[in-house]
Amino acid sequence: MNRGNSNGRYFLPRPPSGDWAVFTFSIVWCLGVLLPLAGVVLFSFIRASAEGLDFRLTLEAYREIFLTGRWEVTARTIRIAATVTAVLLLISFPFALWLAKGLRSTAWKIVIWTLLTAPFFLSDTARVVIWRPVLGLMGPINSGLMELGLIERPLTWLLFSEPAVHFGLLGPFLPNMVWPIFLSLILIDDDLIEASKDIGATPWQTLRHVILPLAMPGILAGIIFSFVPMLGDDVVAKVIGGQQVLMLGGAMLDLITALNYSVAAAMSALILAIIAVLQLTLVLVLRRVGKGASLVEGLRK
Amino acid sequence: MSLALSGTALTGAVRREELMLRVGKTVAITFGCLGVVLMYGPVAWLALMSISERPLTGKPGPFTLSWYEKLFADLRWLDPLLTSLGIAAIVSILCMITATAVGRTLPHIGRTGAWLLLLFLLVLFIPGVMLGVDFVMFYRLFLGIRTGLWSLILAHFVWAFPFALLGVIVVAGRFDTRLLESAADLGAGAWRRFRDIEMPLLFPGILSAGFFGFLLSLNELPRSIYLRGGATTLPLFQWAEAASHTTMVPLIYGLSTLITIASLALTVIALRQLFKGDAA
Numbered sequence: 001m002n003r004g005n006s007n008g009r010y011f012l013p014r015p016p017s018g019d020w021a022v023f024t025f026s027i028v029w030c031l032g033v034l035l036p037l038a039g040v041v042l043f044s045f046i047r048a049s050a051e052g053l054d055f056r057l058t059l060e061a062y063r064e065i066f067l068t069g070r071w072e073v074t075a076r077t078i079r080i081a082a083t084v085t086a087v088l089l090l091i092s093f094p095f096a097l098w099l100a101k102g103l104r105s106t107a108w109k110i111v112i113w114t115l116l117t118a119p120f121f122l123s124d125t126a127r128v129v130i131w132r133p134v135l136g137l138m139g140p141i142n143s144g145l146m147e148l149g150l151i152e153r154p155l156t157w158l159l160f161s162e163p164a165v166h167f168g169l170l171g172p173f174l175p176n177m178v179w180p181i182f183l184s185l186i187l188i189d190d191d192l193i194e195a196s197k198d199i200g201a202t203p204w205q206t207l208r209h210v211i212l213p214l215a216m217p218g219i220l221a222g223i224i225f226s227f228v229p230m231l232g233d234d235v236v237a238k239v240i241g242g243q244q245v246l247m248l249g250g251a252m253l254d255l256i257t258a259l260n261y262s263v264a265a266a267m268s269a270l271i272l273a274i275i276a277v278l279q280l281t282l283v284l285v286l287r288r289v290g291k292g293a294s295l296v297e298g299l300r301k
Numbered sequence: 302m303s304l305a306l307s308g309t310a311l312t313g314a315v316r317r318e319e320l321m322l323r324v325g326k327t328v329a330i331t332f333g334c335l336g337v338v339l340m341y342g343p344v345a346w347l348a349l350m351s352i353s354e355r356p357l358t359g360k361p362g363p364f365t366l367s368w369y370e371k372l373f374a375d376l377r378w379l380d381p382l383l384t385s386l387g388i389a390a391i392v393s394i395l396c397m398i399t400a401t402a403v404g405r406t407l408p409h410i411g412r413t414g415a416w417l418l419l420l421f422l423l424v425l426f427i428p429g430v431m432l433g434v435d436f437v438m439f440y441r442l443f444l445g446i447r448t449g450l451w452s453l454i455l456a457h458f459v460w461a462f463p464f465a466l467l468g469v470i471v472v473a474g475r476f477d478t479r480l481l482e483s484a485a486d487l488g489a490g491a492w493r494r495f496r497d498i499e500m501p502l503l504f505p506g507i508l509s510a511g512f513f514g515f516l517l518s519l520n521e522l523p524r525s526i527y528l529r530g531g532a533t534t535l536p537l538f539q540w541a542e543a544a545s546h547t548t549m550v551p552l553i554y555g556l557s558t559l560i561t562i563a564s565l566a567l568t569v570i571a572l573r574q575l576f577k578g579d580a581a
Contacts (some may be wrong), residue, residue: 092336099331114569139358226427228427230428231428256437265434
């Protein structure tokens with residue numbers, strides 16, 4: 001339905017109060033959801049503690065982050081999330097490509113789509129907690145390796161270590177990477193790939209010069225959708241990182257428990273800034289590819 | 302002679318390309334299998350452990366249902382479960398109403414709709430922990446409202462709404478608005494058009510919005526940690542017990558297995574609803 005009624009032939013009856021509902025809800029959403037999210041920037045520049053708010057502007061919170069080593073937690077979290085995101089991209093792209101362009105069986109498609117969707121609705125704890133006994137000192141991996149005679153004593157770094165956290169993050173965030181890439185690949189017209197082949201391009205050249213550029217929005221979206229929530233992960237780090245690998249989620253909880261709101265706000269604001277830069281990159285790249293404004297159009301197809 | 306030579310060169314190139322494609326396909330399928338194992342291996346192993354005699358060793362067998370017996374003898378998880386189910390039901394209803402009210406119009410108002418959709422999807426880019434912290438500071442510290450059930454419902458709703466909205470939009474985008482014109486021509490009033498034409502056709506989307514809201518709320522953890530007030534939801538209970546070293550841990554395996562199976566079943570039902578029309 002065209003709001004401007006450009007063809008002017010018909011009066012298009014609108015469903016009851018549709019625009020009114022959208023308008024009201026958007027206002028409520030901005031005030032109740034986006035305002036609190038923006039407010040955190042303000043809180044990071046004032047003194048917020050259990051006694052209340054002191055509205056004199058100060059950079060105290062940021063100074064504390066950089067002086068007390070809290071910056072290390074942020075840096076470690078970013079490093080781990082970036083590494084895992086890179087590995088996920090490596091695993092996900094070939095898989096998504098096969099899923100979008102190689103797989104023909106409808107039954108398998110439905111099975112794999114379901115398998116890739118269901119994890120969004122499963123409890124993270126349920127999916128992570130089992131790694132503790134499996135990777136533990138007496139776990140099946142350690143005892144298996146010892147029985148094979150590959151190691152003499154249990155590997156202590158299998159659990160409560162950075163490698164363990166890296167490994168544990170792979171499974172829960174895989175669908176976040178596969179879906180956007182898959183969606184961008186399935187929108188590529190098969191004719192384009194055929195044409196590239198017809199004019200003599202090798203599969204590698206087609207991949208490099210046709211598929212990759214067209215899939216770029218999906219790849220970037222995949223990176224953001226895995227990297228961003230990973231920054232805030234508080235299950236994997238707590239359950240299989242233990243006390244050894246403190247990440248942002250745990251650090252935040254410590255700060256809030258200690259009622260140190262200003263520093264929590266400052267860390268939150270820093271992360272928001274990083275995310276904003278990432279998003280801006282995405283929008284700019286999308287605009288260059290020229291598909292920016294057609295989110296809704298894409299969904300309608 | 303030269304023709305024959307270039308012929309062999311050509312078949313050689315074709316063969317090399319076929320080989321590349323085959324290698325690529327093998328790599329893709331291997332990575333896919335690896336991915337599925339990474340996603341579902343832990344869940345499957347968890348289920349296996351929940352029926353093993355010594356689950357904390359991580360090794361299966363000998364098999365027993367005794368942990369489930371103990372789980373149903375020690376009902377400390379029941380209150381958190383009921384709290385979670387209650388919150389999930391409320392969030393689910395809220396999602397159905399709001400996602401329908403917004404989603405039915407959004408695909409039909411052009412660029413404005415696209416920008417508004419972006420506005421609603423924005424929260425998906427905020428890590429859950431940040432959202433929890435930000436909400437606590439705004440509502441409890443700044444506005445001075447005590448956190449509790451309401452803040453859990455709010456946080457879960459904010460988390461679930463984008464998914465619910467997408468569910469409705471997928472269906473509403475395919476909705477032929479000319480149907481409403483015809484109904485109006487035939488003299489149907491605004492509410493009649495909505496109730497008898499639009500709602501039945503949007504129903505798969507509305508229903509999936511409800512399912513998404515329910516499931517996302519039921520398993521939500523990062524935001525709940527900060528906004529729980531005095532309440533304990535099931536994921537909070539599971540999380541606290543799983544990270545501890547108490548005797549509850551083997552029971553958590555059984556509980557998590559049951560919740561996972563129920564969530565999987567509901568997800569499959571929701572997806573079937575949503576894509577009933579275009580399975581082929």
